[in-house]
Amino acid sequence: xxxxxDHPDELLPWYVNGTLANGERQDVETHLQSCERCRQEVAWxxxxxxxxxxxxxxxxxxLGLHRLLREAKxxxxxxRQWWRPALAAAAxxxxxxxxxxxxxxxxxxxxxxxxxxxxxxxxLQVKFAPNATEAQIRxxxxxxGATFIDGPGALGVYRLRLEDVTATQDQAIQRVIGxxxxxxxxxxxxxxx
Amino acid sequence: MQEAEAIDNDAAGLLRRMxxxxxxxxREFYQAFHGRVYAFALxxxxxxxxxxxVLNEVMLEAWRSAARFEGRSQALTWVLGIAHHKIxxxxxxxxxxxxxxxxxxxxxxxxxxxxxxxxxxxxxxxLRRCLDGLSDAHRLxxxxxxxxxxxxxxxxxxxxxxxxxVKTRMFHARRLLKRCLAGLNPRxxxxxxxxxxxxxxx
Numbered sequence: 001x002x003x004x005x006d007h008p009d010e011l012l013p014w015y016v017n018g019t020l021a022n023g024e025r026q027d028v029e030t031h032l033q034s035c036e037r038c039r040q041e042v043a044w045x046x047x048x049x050x051x052x053x054x055x056x057x058x059x060x061x062x063l064g065l066h067r068l069l070r071e072a073k074x075x076x077x078x079x080r081q082w083w084r085p086a087l088a089a090a091a092x093x094x095x096x097x098x099x100x101x102x103x104x105x106x107x108x109x110x111x112x113x114x115x116x117x118x119x120x121x122x123x124l125q126v127k128f129a130p131n132a133t134e135a136q137i138r139x140x141x142x143x144x145g146a147t148f149i150d151g152p153g154a155l156g157v158y159r160l161r162l163e164d165v166t167a168t169q170d171q172a173i174q175r176v177i178g179x180x181x182x183x184x185x186x187x188x189x190x191x192x193x
Numbered sequence: 194m195q196e197a198e199a200i201d202n203d204a205a206g207l208l209r210r211m212x213x214x215x216x217x218x219x220r221e222f223y224q225a226f227h228g229r230v231y232a233f234a235l236x237x238x239x240x241x242x243x244x245x246x247v248l249n250e251v252m253l254e255a256w257r258s259a260a261r262f263e264g265r266s267q268a269l270t271w272v273l274g275i276a277h278h279k280i281x282x283x284x285x286x287x288x289x290x291x292x293x294x295x296x297x298x299x300x301x302x303x304x305x306x307x308x309x310x311x312x313x314x315x316x317x318x319x320l321r322r323c324l325d326g327l328s329d330a331h332r333l334x335x336x337x338x339x340x341x342x343x344x345x346x347x348x349x350x351x352x353x354x355x356x357x358x359v360k361t362r363m364f365h366a367r368r369l370l371k372r373c374l375a376g377l378n379p380r381x382x383x384x385x386x387x388x389x390x391x392x393x394x395x
Contacts, residue, residue, distance in 0.1 A: 152278035
């Protein structure tokens with residue numbers, strides 16, 4: 001990049017869009033008083049800004065809104081249903097545990113009762129490198145046994161679930177995080193949620 | 194600036210209501226931001242259908258994640274940050290080579306001539322064509338700086354990159370645009386170094 005050390009080239013776009021802090025703005029204005037080249041550059045940037053703003057893009061408008069509301073309702077409905085499979089599974093566990101408990105009380109030496117929480121998997125927060133390809137991400141997730149839950153959020157964070165790992169298996173979790181972060185070309189951040 | 198702050202306070206309020214599951218707030222949030230999110234997506238994806246899909250995904254993500262908005266950034270920065278990552282996802286799915294940073298082998302012009310400076314955007318179609326020829330990273334910076342009038346700190350936050358990278362990309366984008374516009378405008382005349390510059394009028 002050819003920077004002219006005595007000219008505030010880098011700041012001119014933000015002088016033009018009016019967002020420079022006071023100190024920087026004053027420095028630029030002082031410089032412009034005596035630099036014709038930078039004044040011309042400012043004029044060019046002002047023209048560019050005007051043209052960019054005039055280039056209106058349209059929008060799906062009301063159609064987009066209807067689509068959004070329909071899908072948001074569907075999501076809300078699906079979210080209300082999330083507990084049904086979990087409740088069904090929990091009911092099965094309770095029945096089994098009750099049966100086992102009854103048997104345990106009857107024959108304490110013969111039965112090993114079920115124990116521990118139902119395996120729900122562990123959730124990781126991950127950020128991917130901007131240039132990581134879909135194939136790379138898919139391969140890495142398959143290798144580590146992780147699946148997408150949702151994302152990206154505002155900070156580019158995805159939430160992944162480790163299906164075959166329980167919350168108490170710290171070493172296994174750390175191993176997966178290590179495998180993910182070892183591929184710095186694909187993953188820039190990984191941590192347990 | 195005060196008006197912008199008022200708008201942002203309203204948006205923050207909408208996000209709080211959305212976090213509580215208020216669909217009317219979602220409707221208002223869409224009305225407030227759909228144009229800007231769509232424009233951001235369209236400029237980068239250059240496909241209206243893809244841009245509409247991204248808009249929908251961004252709004253759904255905002256609906257799901259409203260509770261996570263902590264107010265540390267402006268609502269616009271937050272929602273454009275979501276949009277940025279959804280767009281990257283879309284480009285990744287398309288295996289778009291335009292994700293790659295252009296390697297601007299820009300010859301060092303120690304003294305940019307007035308020809309460079311005055312190869313201005315006289316024609317909107319020419320400008321659109323030249324903007325579409327930039328890499329995604331460059332288009333992003335130009336759009337956020339000149340369509341959204343965002344400060345470079347906010348752009349860095351949205352694009353998730355250092356401040357220096359924002360400024361460098363803008364510098365290269367300007368240089369690439371000028372070269373492109375000069376190439377499309379053969380009647381542009383170099384400035385007379387002794388006098389007033391001559392401007393080509395189309």
